[in-house]
Amino acid sequence: MSNTKLQPVLDHIDADFDNSLERLFALLRIKSISSEAEFADDCKAAANHLAKDIATLGFTAEVRPTAGHPAIVARVNGSSDGRPHVLFYGHYDVQPVDPLNLWHRPPFEPVVTDHADGRKIIVARGAEDDKGQLMTFVEACRAWKKVTGSLPVDITMIIEGEEEIGSKNFVPFLEANKAELKADFALVCDTGMWDRNTPAITTSLRxxxxxxxxxxxxxxxxxxxxxxxxxxxxxxxxxxxxxxxxxxxxxxxxxxxxxxxxxxxxxxLAQWKSLNLTPDTFLKxxxxxxxxxxxxxxxxxxxxxxxxxxxxxxxxxxxxxxxxxxxxxxxxxxxxxxxxxxxxxxxxxxxxxxxxxxxxxxxxxxxxxxxxxxPAIALDWDMKPLAAARRALTDEWGKEALLVGSGASIPIVADFKRTLGLDSVLVGFGLDDDNIHSPNEKYDLRSFHKGIRSWARILAAFAEAR
Amino acid sequence: MSNTKLQPVLDHIDADFDNSLERLFALLRIKSISSEAEFADDCKAAANHLAKDIATLGFTAEVRPTAGHPAIVARVNGSSDGRPHVLFYGHYDVQPVDPLNLWHRPPFEPVVTDHADGRKIIVARGAEDDKGQLMTFVEACRAWKKVTGSLPVDITMIIEGEEEIGSKNFVPFLEANKAELKADFALVCDTGMWDRNTPAITTSLRxxxxxxxxxxxxxxxxxxxxxxxxxxxxxxxxxxxxxxxxxxxxxxxxxxxxxxxxxxxxxxLAQWKSLNLTPDTFLKxxxxxxxxxxxxxxxxxxxxxxxxxxxxxxxxxxxxxxxxxxxxxxxxxxxxxxxxxxxxxxxxxxxxxxxxxxxxxxxxxxxxxxxxxxPAIALDWDMKPLAAARRALTDEWGKEALLVGSGASIPIVADFKRTLGLDSVLVGFGLDDDNIHSPNEKYDLRSFHKGIRSWARILAAFAEAR
Incomplete structure (x- = not known):
C-alpha cells in the first residue's frame, strides 16, 4: 500500500520544510537541561510542548510522571490488520551548556547559519542531540498523516527527559508500563551517519x-x-x-x-580496515x-x-x-x-x-x-526490520547504508531488550562535527531535511516488509 | 626615657582594648580582596580608611597610587636626636573567601566568638592575615601617642594592597620611593608564634x-x-x-x-629536634x-x-x-x-x-x-634590634622568645634588603590554627591584645637599645 503514497509524502516534506524547521526551533528554545535542578520546570515545559504537538498527529499523547523528569507516551493504532508495531524512542533533555563563553550565540536561540565550508547548519544546544533527531521522526509521521490521513505502521512513541543523566527513573518507568509498551521492535534515533553522504545503521554500542x-x-x-x-x-x-x-x-x-x-x-576487522578511517579525516x-x-x-x-x-x-x-x-x-x-x-x-x-x-x-x-x-550492546545484523531500514536509507541517500559500531553508549537499547524484550534499530543523521555535548552544537540542515525523508521511506519499507 | 613610661602605656592598652577591637572590626568589614578585579574599590576603601586612622596618631599619612592597588606611606619624625628609625610593613589586602559555603559566618562580618576549647577568637577574613596583625602595631603606636604625646622611635609605615598577589606593583613603588623610605631597619608583622604561649621571631623564610x-x-x-x-x-x-x-x-x-x-x-638541626614538633601537635x-x-x-x-x-x-x-x-x-x-x-x-x-x-x-x-x-631568606640572628625585640617579647609573654624558621614566604623581606638595603625583624602573633587563606580565618583575642602590648614593649626596647 505504501509505495504509491510515498512520493506525495516526500513531496509534502519538501514543501512543508520551513514549517518543520519552525517546529524544531520551538522545541530548541526550551532549556531542558536535565542535570541541573534549576531547569526542572523547563524539562516539564519541553514534555508538555512535545506531547501537545504529537497529539496533533492523531496520537493519544500523554505526559507521564516518573520519579524524575516526566516522559511522554504517545500511541496511534491502525486497522489492527497485523501490520508492524514500532516503538519509537527519543529524548527531549539536553546537556548543560558550559562553558557558555565558548558559544558564538546563545545556546537556546536557534538559528540557521552557514558553516565555514558553506553547509547550512542549525545551531543550538540539542540541535542534534536529540531534539533535532527525534523531530525527524515526528515530522515524517506528520507528513504521512497529512498526505494519507494515517500512518503506514502502528506506532508508540516514548520520549524521555533523563537520557543525559543516565535514565535512572526512566528504566523503572519502562518496567512499570511494559504491558502498555508492547511492540514488535524499537526504533532509536540518537546515532550518526558514517559521513556526510553515507547513511549508517548502528549495530553495536559501547x-x-x-x-x-x-x-x-x-x-x-x-x-x-x-x-x-x-x-x-x-x-x-x-x-x-x-x-x-x-x-x-x-x-x-x-x-x-x-x-x-x-x-x-x-x-x-577486514571490513573496518576497508573503511580506511584515517587520523586525517577523523582527528584533523x-x-x-x-x-x-x-x-x-x-x-x-x-x-x-x-x-x-x-x-x-x-x-x-x-x-x-x-x-x-x-x-x-x-x-x-x-x-x-x-x-x-x-x-x-x-x-x-x-x-x-x-x-x-x-x-x-x-x-x-x-x-x-x-x-x-x-553494558555494551551487539545487535543482530540479520534482523528483518534492519534490512528494510537499510534499503530505505540507501534509496534516500543514493549510497549503500553501512552497518557500523558506535563508540558511544545508548543504554536504553539494553533496557528495551531486558524490560520489553525488544530489539532496536538505530538510525540517525548526526555527523562527527556536530559538537554534541560541546559549545556550538549543530545539526546539518540537510541531516534534518533528509532525515525526515529517510524516516518517511523507512516507515513505508516496514509496512511493505511485513 | 621609655621604661618609666611603658607601664602607663600598657595600662592604657588594657583599658582601651574594646576600642582597639572596634577599630580592627571597621577594617575587617572592608572586602579588600586583591586578586579579584571586582573588589578593586574595596581595596581603595581599605587604604583610605587606614590612612585616615593612622593620620590621627600624628603621622603624615598618604594613600599613594601604584600601578595596582594603592599603598599607604605614613611618617612621624621625632626630635631628630639620632633615635632609631624603623620602617613598619603590613598589608591591608586579603585572600579570596571561597569556598564560601564552608564559612560558618559571613567572612566580612567580624565577631568575637568562642573557640571549641574556650579561647576567645576574632573570626573574619583578614582577622589574622594581615589586618589583625598590622593593627597590633597601629594600636601600640596609638597608646604611646595617647599616653606620652609622642612615639619612642621614628617610624615610617608602609602598608601595601597586593601582598596576596605577589606585590608586583609594590616593589617598583619601593624602588621609585627609596629616598623617602630610608630607615635603620624594617619591622614586618605577618608571621606567627611558636605556639599559643611561646613568642617567636622568624629568622628564615622559604x-x-x-x-x-x-x-x-x-x-x-x-x-x-x-x-x-x-x-x-x-x-x-x-x-x-x-x-x-x-x-x-x-x-x-x-x-x-x-x-x-x-x-x-x-x-x-639539634635545636630544632629539641623543639620536638610531633605529628600529634602539628598534624592532628x-x-x-x-x-x-x-x-x-x-x-x-x-x-x-x-x-x-x-x-x-x-x-x-x-x-x-x-x-x-x-x-x-x-x-x-x-x-x-x-x-x-x-x-x-x-x-x-x-x-x-x-x-x-x-x-x-x-x-x-x-x-x-x-x-x-x-627567593628564600636567611636573616642575621645576631642583629641588634632582633635581640631587643626578643627581650621585649620574652617580658610580655613570660617565656623565652624563640628564633624560628618559617615555611611560608614573605617576599617583601628580600625586596627591603635589595631595594632599601634594610634588614627586617619579623614578629607576629599568628597561630597554626588561624585558618589563614581558608574558611573561618581567626585571630586569638589574646594574640591581638598581647600583640599590641608586645609592640609597645618592643618600641620601648628599640629606644633603649640605641
Whole structure:
C-alpha cells in the first residue's frame, strides 16, 4: 500500500520544510537541561510542548510522571490488520551548556547559519542531540498523516527527559508500563551517519560506566606556607592515582580491566580496515593528528570496539584568577569508561574503586559516587526490520547504508531488550562535527531535511516488509 | 626615657582594648580582596580608611597610587636626636573567601566568638592575615601617642594592597620611593608564634615560585562516546605529568630541583629536634597523622627548611553536578614551590616548564603563566634590634622568645634588603590554627591584645637599645 503514497509524502516534506524547521526551533528554545535542578520546570515545559504537538498527529499523547523528569507516551493504532508495531524512542533533555563563553550565540536561540565550508547548519544546544533527531521522526509521521490521513505502521512513541543523566527513573518507568509498551521492535534515533553522504545503521554500542571520586585529606583548607611539605595534598594524591590509569602504550592499568574483552572477528576487522578511517579525516577537524588510544590498535578500533577510560572533569583547590597558596581539604574527578562486549559494568566499577583505594596514602580517604552504568550492546545484523531500514536509507541517500559500531553508549537499547524484550534499530543523521555535548552544537540542515525523508521511506519499507 | 613610661602605656592598652577591637572590626568589614578585579574599590576603601586612622596618631599619612592597588606611606619624625628609625610593613589586602559555603559566618562580618576549647577568637577574613596583625602595631603606636604625646622611635609605615598577589606593583613603588623610605631597619608583622604561649621571631623564610600551567589538546570540547579512545584528553595528560612530580619517597622529581639545597647545620638541626614538633601537635588538629613530605626528613624540616611542591588548584572538563561525557579541550593547574636557600626561582621555573614540556604527548601544548616568585631568606640572628625585640617579647609573654624558621614566604623581606638595603625583624602573633587563606580565618583575642602590648614593649626596647 505504501509505495504509491510515498512520493506525495516526500513531496509534502519538501514543501512543508520551513514549517518543520519552525517546529524544531520551538522545541530548541526550551532549556531542558536535565542535570541541573534549576531547569526542572523547563524539562516539564519541553514534555508538555512535545506531547501537545504529537497529539496533533492523531496520537493519544500523554505526559507521564516518573520519579524524575516526566516522559511522554504517545500511541496511534491502525486497522489492527497485523501490520508492524514500532516503538519509537527519543529524548527531549539536553546537556548543560558550559562553558557558555565558548558559544558564538546563545545556546537556546536557534538559528540557521552557514558553516565555514558553506553547509547550512542549525545551531543550538540539542540541535542534534536529540531534539533535532527525534523531530525527524515526528515530522515524517506528520507528513504521512497529512498526505494519507494515517500512518503506514502502528506506532508508540516514548520520549524521555533523563537520557543525559543516565535514565535512572526512566528504566523503572519502562518496567512499570511494559504491558502498555508492547511492540514488535524499537526504533532509536540518537546515532550518526558514517559521513556526510553515507547513511549508517548502528549495530553495536559501547557501554558506559561513570564514576565520581573525591579524595579527602585534612579537615580544612591549609596554607601551603605553613603546612606545605608536611600535610597531604589531595590534588597531588588524585593526580598521582589518575595519572597512572594508562600505561605508556595507552592501555588501561586497572587489574582485570581487559578480562573478557575479545578481538574483532577477522572478517569484521577486514571490513573496518576497508573503511580506511584515517587520523586525517577523523582527528584533523578537531585539531589533532595522532590517535591517543592503545598503540597497537587501529583508530577505528580505538573509538568503536575497544574499551576506554576518560577523565571528564577534575576540580580542586583555588581555580579563580591569580594565585592562592592553598592546600585544599579535598579534590575530585569524574571518570568514565566506555565498555565493550564481555565487560561487566559492576565488576569494572569495583575494580576501579579497588584501584583507587589501594593507592591512597595515609590520612586520605576516597568517596565514590556512581553516576550511571550500562553494558555494551551487539545487535543482530540479520534482523528483518534492519534490512528494510537499510534499503530505505540507501534509496534516500543514493549510497549503500553501512552497518557500523558506535563508540558511544545508548543504554536504553539494553533496557528495551531486558524490560520489553525488544530489539532496536538505530538510525540517525548526526555527523562527527556536530559538537554534541560541546559549545556550538549543530545539526546539518540537510541531516534534518533528509532525515525526515529517510524516516518517511523507512516507515513505508516496514509496512511493505511485513 | 621609655621604661618609666611603658607601664602607663600598657595600662592604657588594657583599658582601651574594646576600642582597639572596634577599630580592627571597621577594617575587617572592608572586602579588600586583591586578586579579584571586582573588589578593586574595596581595596581603595581599605587604604583610605587606614590612612585616615593612622593620620590621627600624628603621622603624615598618604594613600599613594601604584600601578595596582594603592599603598599607604605614613611618617612621624621625632626630635631628630639620632633615635632609631624603623620602617613598619603590613598589608591591608586579603585572600579570596571561597569556598564560601564552608564559612560558618559571613567572612566580612567580624565577631568575637568562642573557640571549641574556650579561647576567645576574632573570626573574619583578614582577622589574622594581615589586618589583625598590622593593627597590633597601629594600636601600640596609638597608646604611646595617647599616653606620652609622642612615639619612642621614628617610624615610617608602609602598608601595601597586593601582598596576596605577589606585590608586583609594590616593589617598583619601593624602588621609585627609596629616598623617602630610608630607615635603620624594617619591622614586618605577618608571621606567627611558636605556639599559643611561646613568642617567636622568624629568622628564615622559604621562597616561593607560583606557576599556572594549561594543557591544550583538541580545538573544542569532544563527546567521549564519539572520540573516546582516539582523542587526547588534556586532563589525562595533566594528571599524568603532575602525578609524577613526587617520587615514592616524597622527593620532587624535577631534574636539578635540589641543586644547591644544603642540609641544616648540625647545631641548628639539634635545636630544632629539641623543639620536638610531633605529628600529634602539628598534624592532628587538621585531621592528619603522618608527615607527607620527604620520608628521610623530620616534620619540622619538611615544613621549614626543605623545598616543596604543591598543586594549589586544578580544573578541567565538567565539574557541575551529575555527569557529562566530555573530553575537554583544555585543563589547567596552579602549582607552587616553596624554595630554600640555594634555589634560584628563575632556574626552578625553567626546570618546571622543561619538565612539563618534555612530557607532553603529540597534539598537546602547554601554556604557562608566571604568578610570582621570591627567593628564600636567611636573616642575621645576631642583629641588634632582633635581640631587643626578643627581650621585649620574652617580658610580655613570660617565656623565652624563640628564633624560628618559617615555611611560608614573605617576599617583601628580600625586596627591603635589595631595594632599601634594610634588614627586617619579623614578629607576629599568628597561630597554626588561624585558618589563614581558608574558611573561618581567626585571630586569638589574646594574640591581638598581647600583640599590641608586645609592640609597645618592643618600641620601648628599640629606644633603649640605641
Amino acid at each position: 557501554g558506559l560506566l561513570y564514576e565520581e571520586v573525591k579524595i579527602k585529606a585534612a579537615n580544612r583548607d591549609l596554607h601551603s606556607g605553613v603546612f606545605g611539605g608536611g600535610a597531604q595534598n589531595p590534588i597531588r594524591v588524585l593526580t598521582r592515582i589518575l595519572g597512572g590509569l594508562h600505561d605508556e602504550n595507552g592501555r588501561i592499568t586497572i587489574p582485570g580491566f581487559y578480562d573478557g574483552v575479545k578481538d574483532l572477528p577477522p572478517d569484521i 577537524p578537531i585539531g589533532l593528528s595522532l590517535p591517543a588510544g592503545e598503540k597497537d590498535r587501529l583508530l577505528i578500533e580505538q573509538i568503536s570496539s575497544r574499551p576506554t577510560c576518560d577523565i571528564n572533569g577534575i576540580i580542586g583547590g583555588y581555580t579563580g584568577e591569580g594565585s592562592k597558596t592553598v592546600i585544599p581539604a579535598e579534590a575530585s574527578a569524574k571518570v568514565s569508561f566506555r565498555l565493550v562486549e564481555g565487560q561487566d559494568p559492576a565488576r569494572i566499577r569495583q575494580a576501579f574503586r579497588d584501584y583507587v583505594t589501594a593507592r591512597l596514602p595515609a590520612d586520605c580517604k576516597a568517596v565514590f559516587i556512581d553516576h550511571s552504568s550500562a | 621562597g616561593l615560585l607560583y606557576e599556572e600551567v594549561k594543557i591544550k589538546a583538541a580545538n573544542r570540547d569532544l563527546h567521549s562516546g564519539v572520540f573516546g579512545g582516539g582523542a587526547q584528553n588534556p586532563i589525562r595528560v595533566l594528571t599524568r605529568i603532575l602525578g609524577g612530580l613526587h617520587d615514592e619517597n616524597g622527593r620532587i622529581t624535577i631534574p636539578g630541583f635540589y641543586d644547591g639545597v644544603k642540609d641544616l647545620p648540625p647545631d641548628i 588538629p587538621i585531621g592528619l597523622s603522618l608527615p607527607a613530605g620527604e620520608k628521610d626528613r623530620l616534620l619540622i624540616e619538611q615544613i621549614s627548611s626543605r623545598p616543596t611542591c604543591d598543586i594549589n588548584g586544578i580544573i578541567g572538563g565538567y565539574t557541575g553536578e551529575g555527569s557529562k561525557t566530555v573530553i575537554p579541550a583544555e585543563a589547567s593547574a596552579k602549582v607552587s614551590f616553596r624554595l630554600v636557600e640555594g634555589q634560584d626561582p628563575a632556574r626552578i621555573r625553567q626546570a618546571f616548564r622543561d619538565y612539563v614540556t618534555a612530557r607532553l604527548p603529540a597534539d598537546c601544548k602547554a601554556v604557562f603563566i608566571d604568578h610570582s616568585s621570591a
